[in-house]
Amino acid sequence: MSCCRQEVAREACYHSTVLSCSATGVYRMIAEVLVALVLGAVVYVLLLKQRQEVLQTEDGWWGLGEPHETPEDDSIRPFKVETSSEEIEDLHKRMDHTRPFPALEDSQFNYGFNSKYLQRVVSYWRHEFDWNKQVEKLNRYPHFKTKIEGIDVHYVHVRPRNLPEGTSGVPLLMVHGWPGSFYEFYGILPLLTEPENADDLAFEVICPSIPGYGFSEAPHKKGFDSVCAARVFHKLMKRLGFAQFYAHGGDWGWLITTNMAQLEPKTVKGLHVNFAPPAKPGFRMVMSVLLGRRFPKLFGFTDRDLNRLFPIVQKVMVESVKESGYMHIQATKPDTVGRGLNDSPVGLAAYILEKFSTWTDPEFRNMEDGGLERNFSLDDLLTNVMIYWTTGSIISSMRFYKENFGKGLNQKHAAIPVYVPTGFASFPNELMHTPELWVKQKYRKLTSYSPMARGGHFAAMEEPRLMAEDIQNFTRKLEKRKRK
Ligand SMILES: *[C@@H]1O[C@H](CO)[C@@H](O)[C@H](O)[C@H]1NC(C)=O
Numbered sequence: 355m356s357c358c359r360q361e362v363a364r365e366a367c368y369h370s371t372v373l374s375c376s377a378t379g380v381y382r383m384i385a386e387v388l389v390a391l392v393l394g395a396v397v398y399v400l401l402l403k404q405r406q407e408v409l410q411t412e413d414g415w416w417g418l419g420e421p422h423e424t425p426e427d428d429s430i431r432p433f434k435v436e437t438s439s440e441e442i443e444d445l446h447k448r449m450d451h452t453r454p455f456p457a458l459e460d461s462q463f464n465y466g467f468n469s470k471y472l473q474r475v476v477s478y479w480r481h482e483f484d485w486n487k488q489v490e491k492l493n494r495y496p497h498f499k500t501k502i503e504g505i506d507v508h509y510v511h512v513r514p515r516n517l518p519e520g521t522s523g524v525p526l527l528m529v530h531g532w533p534g535s536f537y538e539f540y541g542i543l544p545l546l547t548e549p550e551n552a553d554d555l556a557f558e559v560i561c562p563s564i565p566g567y568g569f570s571e572a573p574h575k576k577g578f579d580s581v582c583a584a585r586v587f588h589k590l591m592k593r594l595g596f597a598q599f600y601a602h603g604g605d606w607g608w609l610i611t612t613n614m615a616q617l618e619p620k621t622v623k624g625l626h627v628n629f630a631p632p633a634k635p636g637f638r639m640v641m642s643v644l645l646g647r648r649f650p651k652l653f654g655f656t657d658r659d660l661n662r663l664f665p666i667v668q669k670v671m672v673e674s675v676k677e678s679g680y681m682h683i684q685a686t687k688p689d690t691v692g693r694g695l696n697d698s699p700v701g702l703a704a705y706i707l708e709k710f711s712t713w714t715d716p717e718f719r720n721m722e723d724g725g726l727e728r729n730f731s732l733d734d735l736l737t738n739v740m741i742y743w744t745t746g747s748i749i750s751s752m753r754f755y756k757e758n759f760g761k762g763l764n765q766k767h768a769a770i771p772v773y774v775p776t777g778f779a780s781f782p783n784e785l786m787h788t789p790e791l792w793v794k795q796k797y798r799k800l801t802s803y804s805p806m807a808r809g810g811h812f813a814a815m816e817e818p819r820l821m822a823e824d825i826q827n828f829t830r831k832l833e834k835r836k837r838k
């Protein structure tokens with residue numbers, strides 16, 4: 355019995371050991387799972403935090419001298435473009451004293467703005483162009499100025515007409531670039547604010563001038579770059595009472611609105627751009643450059659992509675070097691060449707309008723008249739030049755290159771992606787073609803990529819209908835998604 359008892363005891367002992375053993379196993383397993391979960395969550399949060407990294411910035415002050423002690427005057431002042439007979443007389447006198455220089459035979463626009471055609475432009479400007487009439491056109495929309503970070507910021511603010519009682523337009527900020535101005539949007543404004551189709555959205559559009567461009571005051575201190583412009587425009591939109599809005603941009607406007615999305619991803623409801631040169635080549639992009647021609651499907655390359663990109667040395671690299679001399683000058687010594695342009699309306703027109711020729715269609719370099727009047731009217735082109743001339747803003751507009759490139763290409767905003775829903779309109783003659791894969795690398799929520807039928811770098815001005823349609827399509831998509 356004792357043996358038996360011992361037996362029973364041993365058995366019980368055995369059982370309890372097994373039990374406790376398996377219990378520890380389970381506990382250990384649970385513990386392991388818990389640790390894994392916690393670790394996973396930490397990694398997830400860290401990655402997510404990194405993934406959704408928000409661009410940081412600090413307030414600046416760009417006024418003359420020391421910042422004022424008193425709070426900033428935040429009033430919004432109506433503004434009208436004005437001109438005087440003295441201004442026009444001075445302009446005419448300078449044009450009359452221009453010193454023509456013979457163009458090389460058969461050089462067309464390959465040596466820069468063709469001198470012979472320039473004489474024609476100047477003659478039109480001098481004898482037919484009516485600045486008073488253009489000023490009236492500029493004033494058809496309401497302009498305002500308000501002080502932000504010590505400088506006056508100018509903008510055009512267009513509310514939709516004929517909206518039903520109690521409804522408001524969809525707020526949209528549109529930002530121009532160089533050598534353009536808010537005037538680039540004058541053709542698209544009526545299309546966005548007074549839409550023709552019943553199911554189209556009516557936008558309330560704000561077109562600011564980048565500080566240092568046109569009627570916005572130039573910063574008086576060094577360092578005003580795209581992130582500063584983005585911060586200033588966020589302050590502008592807040593002052594106007596917009597908690598959330600859409601943003602559109604091309605050229606510098608692309609970078610400024612992109613930075614706005616990186617600074618305040620919750621404020622920018624959607625970002626629409628027609629220019630997006632890659633800031634940092636990622637792995638997939640490098641592979642697509644190396645292998646894309648042979649394995650286009652692997653990278654989602656279309657025939658259009660192949661035509662625009664390859665051979666890559668010729669079409670991307672050589673072309674960029676041939677066309678970017680201005681950029682190197684402006685990114686290094688803007689004040690030197692700028693001074694000549696600020697004195698000479700003829701020089702200024704040549705410098706600005708050469709870009710409207712070549713950036714609209716590179717083939718226009720082979721035309722005596724640079725193809726300028728094929729896609730634009732001289733009235734519109736010269737109005738843009740006059741905005742630079744009358745405000746004396748060419749030097750400060752060129753400095754924006756120095757401020758952006760001078761800080762190096764490894765800026766924080768270049769490294770972090772954009773998580774705001776983005777629409778990209780890919781115009782066939784854009785300076786740098788960016789296939790969908792490359793755009794996605796930066797814009798992680800690319801909701802539309804539209805290959806456009808025609809148009810170049812100044813697409814909003816050249817093809818206002820196409821651009822308005824793409825903005826409508828993109829915004830409608832997002833607004834619908836939100837309602838669901
Ligand atoms: C721009 O010019 C090109 C070449 O002449 C032409 O094919 C295109 O239709 C023009 N676009 C507009 C909007 O006039």
Ligand SMILES: *[C@@H]1O[C@H](CO)[C@@H](O)[C@H](O)[C@H]1NC(C)=O
Binds near residue numbers: 824
């Ligand atoms: C806008 O969407 C309509 C309907 O899907 C399409 O037919 C049109 O081509 C789009 N327009 C642009 C410019 O992408």
